[in-house]
Amino acid sequence: MKKILLITIGILLCTINSVRACTIFSCSRGGEVFAAANEDDTTPFTRIWYNPSTKDRYGSVCFGGPDMQVASAMNEYGLFFDFAAANYDLSKLKQLNLYKGFLMWDVLGKCKNVKEAIAIIKKYDYNSPSQVLLADKEGNSVLINPEGIIEKKGEFQVNANCNSINGKLSCRRPEIVNEELSASKTVNVDFFKNILNKTHQEGDLPTLYSTICDLKRGIIYVYLFHDYNNVYTIDLKAELKKGYRIENLADHFPVSFAYESFSKNHSLYVKESILQEMKTKGTDSTIDHYLAESNKQLPQNKNLDSALLEVALQLVKYSWNEHTHGGMWDYWFSFPKGYEIQQYHDPNLKSAEKIFKYLSEKENPDPKLKNFIYEMYGYINLIQGDHKTAKEYYNKSVSNPEDSYKVTLIRGKEILSRIK
Structure with a gap:
């Protein structure tokens, strides 16, 4: 049970754009325009999802972790963005005009170039501790952070994050990029x-x-896991014609011992294995199998409930992503937009409901975790239109404030104020 507690606390403390160290740059010269990036993080299992255009959004492709946050993206008009973690303390900034959801996601869907994007971004306070590089096919690029917007000067712009020690950067990644781009006029x-x-x-x-x-x-x-000999090439317009879908990035590459070893040592590996099994053996039969295994309470299954909780949450993230044509689960990140409940049904929600119901009825020595599961079971019923069950479980989740995570209390009380 300690395992499930640790993982869930990690989930609850996640923040928007919680990317780690990355190296990102754009370059326009000789009529060519490129943007490139190394995405550095501790969590493998990268997802890629294709979002065809709708009447309200331009088509796009997104890259991100299992939480379905967009780490980087490009739309059908060549507008690109990518985040790098930064150390901005938002609590010290007077941010009064915040966007209700994920601002860069809406920029991706509604803008063709940097100029159009800046017109939207300037209407709001940028409320992410990270810094984003935004570039377009016309050769324009800017860096955006909570303190302002930095326009590109010259042919290239670099967005990289290194800790500063005694006024000096602790690594040379940004310097290397600048040196390489400054010393050559090559563009390929x-x-x-x-x-x-x-x-x-x-x-x-x-x-x-x-x-x-x-x-x-x-x-x-x-390129996967710093192997630059194997490439997956995306022709975005051609891929968008194939329709909406979420894929595991690693599935596009040959087997790699280095990547497999890194992935198998990660805490989410069991969850990812169950999700993979659902693809090959069917969702319902796989879930039923693992719920039965959980009931046996065998020593080798000590981390199974943790994995099942993660599976249920992943299914909701998948469902919401498809429902919003590629968007992330606003409720999970406590965005105001996330409380504007849209009722709908799909198979992923029903599968998640089965797991949440099982876990909510199972004995759990951790009251905070139990109340979190109550919250999730209440939420899954709410968006499927069962307000009675939703209200019952949201009330359970906040009935003893000292036994609830802060985020469960905040979300639970807000939802209860809206349920009729």
């Missing part, structure tokens, strides 16, 4: 791949994947 995929190779990371915070985006042609070259 191999040149940018070489820069990514020189700035990739290994060890506990490795480069999970790398991208080189040809913004004019709408082509993306993707």
Whole structure:
């Protein structure tokens, strides 16, 4: 049970754009325009999802972790963005005009270039501790952070994060990018791949994947786990014609011992294995099998309930992503937009409901975790239109404030104020 508690606390404390160390840059010269990035983080299992255009949004492709936060993206008009973690303390900034959801997601869906994007972004206070590089196929790019907007000067712009020690950067990644781009007038995929190779990371915070985006042609070259010999090439317009879908990025690459070893040592590996089994053996039969295994309470299943909780949450994230044409689960991140409940039904919600119901009825020595599960079971019933059950379980989740996570109390009380 300690395992499930630790993982869930990690989930509850997650923040928007909680990316770690990354190296990102854009470059426009000789009529060519590229953006490239190394995405460095501790959590493998990267997702990629394709979002065809709708009457309200431009088509796009997004990259992110299992939580379905957008770490980087490009739309059908060649507008690109990518986040790098930063150390801005939002509590020290007077931010009064906050966007109700994920601002950059709406920028991606409604803007064709940097100029249009800035017109929207300037209407709000940028409420992320990270810094984002925004670039377009016309060669424009800017860096955006809570303190303002920095326009590109010259042919390239770099967005990288290194800790500052005694006024000096603790790593040379930004310097290497600047040196390479300044010393050459070359503009091609191999040149940018070489820069990514020189700035990739290994060890506990490795480069999970790398991208080189040809913004004019709408082509993306993707590399997995700092292996620059194998590439997955995306022709965005062609891929969008195939329809909406979520994929595991690793499925597009040959087996890699290094990546497999890193993934198998991660706390989410069991959850990911169950999700993979659901694809091959069917969702219902797989869930029924693991619920039965959980009931046996065997020593080898000590972490199974943790994995099942993660599976249920992942199914809700998948469901919400599809329902919003690629968007992330606003409720999970306590965005005001997340309380504007939209009722709908789909198979992923029903599967998640089965798991949450099982876990809510199972004895649990951790009252905070139990109340969190009550909250999730209440939520899953609410969006499917069962207000009676939703109200019952939301009331349970907040009945003893000292036994509830702060985020459960905040969300629970807000939802109860809205349920009729």
